[in-house]
Amino acid sequence: MVDDQGELRKLVRMTLEFGGYELHEAGYGERALELATVIKPDLVILDVMMPGEIDGYQVCEQLKKGAFEKVPYVILLTAKGQASDLQEGDRVGADDYLIKPFSPLQLIDTVKIALQ
Template sequence: MSSPRRILIVDDQPDLRKLIRMTLELGDFDLHEAMDGAAALRQAVALRPDLVLLDVMMPGELNGYQVCERIKQDPALAGTLVVMLTARGQAGDIGAGQQAGADGYLVKPFSPFELIERVESMLDAV
């Protein structure tokens, strides 16, 4: 049996992290959490997740786009999938995510079904 896929959930809102965790606990995933960009980068380097669910707007020195860029520029993390989570779904926001190297985009509020379906289909494709 293969080991569970590792997912890093990054959002500054504890309630949203909890909701995402509860949704993904239905699948066979090894779940980890970070509450800001700096913690997300540290954990990404330490954990080498298969996928990062990454909030765009977070407090601190790094926003989601910057974290995504750094993950994608790190050769050790190059294969990590990044899905941006944001309340801002305008074309410019999606374009900024694509420019940062994001593999996917989910606009808040999203349904738990939509979340797990997107995560599973992206992980199954690699």
């Protein structure tokens, strides 16, 4: 889970902890890429707008380039919901796109489908 808002990370953690998922958290893009190198996640839930040198689109693009041993499923979870934002998500290789505010049930369903 990558989001600069600790409250949102907490909500996602509480939503997914009942599914028995192992969850790691990062507050900005650079840290997300560091963790991905070590953890090799199956799935990344990623905000777009974050502080630091790289945004969520750039993180997604780097995760999907194949520079990582394992290419994770990427769900962009963001307030950016314009058509151009969705197109940018497609361009960088995001597998799914959820717009904030989101339904916790929708997130659970999306994660379950992604990890099948």
